[in-house]
Amino acid sequence: MIQTRLPRSLFLLISLILLSACSTLPIKQGVEMSNLYQHRWINTDKPHANQSIKSVANFLSNYDVVFFGELHSHPGVHLAQMQIFEAMYNLNPELSLSLEQFERDTQSTVDDYLAGEIGEKIMISKTRAWDNYQMSYRPLVEFSKHNKLPVVAANAPKSSVVCVGRLGLDYLQTLTPEDRENVAVDIDISDGSYRQKFMSFITNNASHGSTSDNKMSDMMKKMSERSYSAQVLRDDTMAESIDNHLQRNPQRRVLHLNGVFHSSNFLGVVERLQARNPALKIAVIETVTLSENDDSWKTEELESANLLLLVRHLPVAFIKHDNEVEWSKAILKKRKESGINCNIPIQASSDNQ
Secondary structure, rough: OOOOOOOOHHHHHHHHHHHHHHOOOOOOOOEOOOOOOOOOEEEEOEEEEOOOOOOOHHOOOOOOOOEEOOOOOOOHHHHHHHHHHHHHHHHHHOOEEEEEEEEEEHHHHHHHHHOOOOOHHHHHOOOOOOOOOOHOHHHHHHHHHHOOOOOEEEOOOOHHHHHHHHHHHHHHHHHHHHHHHHOOOOOOOOOOHHHHHHHOOOOOOOHHHHOOHHHHHHHHHHHHHHHHHHHHHHEEEEEHHHHHHHHHHHOOEEEEEEHHHHHHHHHHHHHHHHHHOOOOOEEEEEEEEEEEEEOOOOOOOOOOEEEEEEEEEEOOOOOHHHHHHHHHHHHHHHHHHOOOOOOOHHHHHOOOO
């Protein structure tokens, strides 16, 4: 059996980085907001004009797929998602909702719930719904159910993502044909802007724990490569899920929700969907958190998306680094106890990731 052992400190460091990846957003100086529900829409072509929901929906009506890069569990973000989803539907009811938060192997359960064949408790349990489902995504799913709109369970199964992160893409060779269908056929880990951005993120956040030890550096590199493979597994699977849905339903438009890193700068899922279907018109919404009273903009921020959603920053998660480390340990312990077993025969993996 493959036994991949890394120093505990190194494993904890890179795991802590990846646990925080989806919630890491540019903190922008901007208009002061008094509560977490407040938000502003900015069209990056007209950055100094506040956009109404109606104008945003009209703008998005020209696109086939809209990616909403969110800050998970932010009240203002989820309020804005519901508002724009409803506004898009009112303009054109041929609309589908696609979610990073549901995994592809649970699609039949999602469909059963939308059809009224099972209750919400069963759906939440069988889909392994996120802990914040009821507060964050329930309104969108209920709107879809009420209006008979499809909901795409777009993401790769967590078990496959975790095991690829531990062992590399060769792990997929050990899946049954049925399980292999729940992740993308084509997974692209080649070099490019997205890979460079991901590796830069890892390097910058791990710099405080760097070491001159060559063996440790090699381990960090191997772990980073596998983590990137796991990230791309999500991205390519979500892109393929959306593409498959549109192939079956060419008349529909799609609103897809994912963490901001997956779609920022038109990379990640966006570029992978575009590669699968170059004819698609794709728009990107990016969440940006505000701090002080300053309405200035940087060119790179305006180039990251078609629309920016400005929201008030969330409370500081940790004051003391030790608290953050303890939290990370608890999360990793919970994941370890989840029962995901990634052991595979040694001949099945070249272990070159």
